[in-house]
Amino acid sequence: MLKTENKIRGVFGQCIKEKSYKKNEYPYEIRKLEDSINKKLLEDFSGERTGFVQIGKKKWFFPSGMAKQAEDFYNFEVRPSDIWIVTFPRSGTTLTQEMIWLLANNLDYEKASRIPLTARYPFLEFSCFVHPETKAEFIEENKHSNLLTDLVEKISEPLCDQLSQIKERRFLKTHLPLSLLPRDLLKAGCKVIYVARNPKDVAVSFYHLNRLIRTQGYKGDFPTYWRYFTQNLQPWAPYWEHILEAWNVRHEENLLFMFYEDMIKVEDLNGSIRKVQNFLGTKYTDAEINTLEKHLQIDNFRMNKSVNFDILKKLGILKSGEEDFVRKGKNGDWKNHFDQELNKEADEWIEDNLKYTDLKFPTQ
Structure with missing residues (x-):
């Protein structure tokens, strides 16, 4: 895992210390946000449960699910x-x-x-935003209907x-x-x-x-x-x-x-x-x-x-x-x-x- 440390201005003026990693054939680094910023974001946005990443020098911001699919979109x-x-x-x-x-x-x-x-x-890229834990909640809430649970599965598939x-x-x-x-x-x-x-x-x-x-x-x-x-x-x-x-x-x-x-x-x-x-x-x-x-x-x-x-x-x-x-x-x-x-x-x-x-x- 390639590690770098960058500092960018975070929300409320805090600094973010990032760890990054590369995927094969993908030209951009995908960096995880520092824990304190992730913690604040996760408190305010309940849909994501793991944390957020930034991609490339422009620091495109996404939930954790994007890291698994970014290369597929690019190619x-x-x-x-x-x-x-x-x-x-x-x-x-x-x-x-x-x-x-x-x-x-x-x-x-x-x-x-x-x-x-x-x-x-x-x-x-919608499936990148369906975190496994929120997906499990949607399935549980719709378990009375096989049709609805199948739909949850479908919209969360890459x-x-x-x-x-x-x-x-x-x-x-x-x-x-x-x-x-x-x-x-x-x-x-x-x-x-x-x-x-x-x-x-x-x-x-x-x-x-x-x-x-x-x-x-x-x-x-x-x-x-x-x-x-x-x-x-x-x-x-x-x-x-x-x-x-x-x-x-x-x-x-x-x-x-x-x-x-x-x-x-x-x-x-x-x-x-x-x-x-x-x-x-x-x-x-x-x-x-x-x-x-x-x-x-x-x-x-x-x-x-x-x-x-x-x-x-x-x-x-x-x-x-x-x-x-x-x-x-x-x-x-x-x-x-x-x-x-x-x-x-x-x-x-x-x-x-x-x-x-x-x-x-x-x-x-």
Whole structure:
């Protein structure tokens, strides 16, 4: 085991002393966080039970399960026919999935309503977040039904081998940054759609998801969560590195970079659909595009059971008493969570990270 000691700034200003190890054929070191930081995180996030790791020089943050599968994701065999949705969490992923699947499948609304989005779009790394102990709890809670326990087993199984056996066109969802995805992703001929969203709304939505889904199990308040977010102590962080990796290759032929803010504006949703249609090479009439636009408008979308992760509700993986998986879907909800002091801190953090880039969010 290769050991190194690095110091990085941790949450609440503490320092983290890390141990690292390498996996064969994988170009990044995977380092364990120092015990005191792990202890604090495990107290606030009940879904993970072992601890957290960071990957590579950018220190991509993940639960312990990622260490077992990171190499598989990096070496996964991409097909030219694949369609990949890549986002930082809570950046408009679900809306984008539904839009693209329908555009690529002859606007088959009946089939889309019949087959849950989770089945149409496998979530590449979700199994990394199902800790063996939480999995055992889910199975125990669902032991009255063989069907439900089988579903728990299915969602907690690594996907790479399963995906390689799919014969038809594959639609894949991931929150992994481009640098941790297959090496030839942008050169294999497949279509990659990356969606970005402003960090304040992302953090608010991710906070609610962390409270809702038991694989995360966050128990704290929003100000504490915000500091975890900005200290890059949240899965898939660092946020800025994630977006900038995609922004810096936005001119690649097989990558379409979009902003969620543009997608959900009533006056821009139609244009976003047409932009995606051009990227995919599909052709639909104005009337068909208008019908899809109505289907995707947030008030209609929120009522769509196929996209609301109902299966996770049945399994008890989504907690009751929290906000739904598909929330408000609007710009500016962050104003309901940031007080004046926290907002000032957030603005300074955003300005500092945008200082040396031409990235600019539509709402700015």
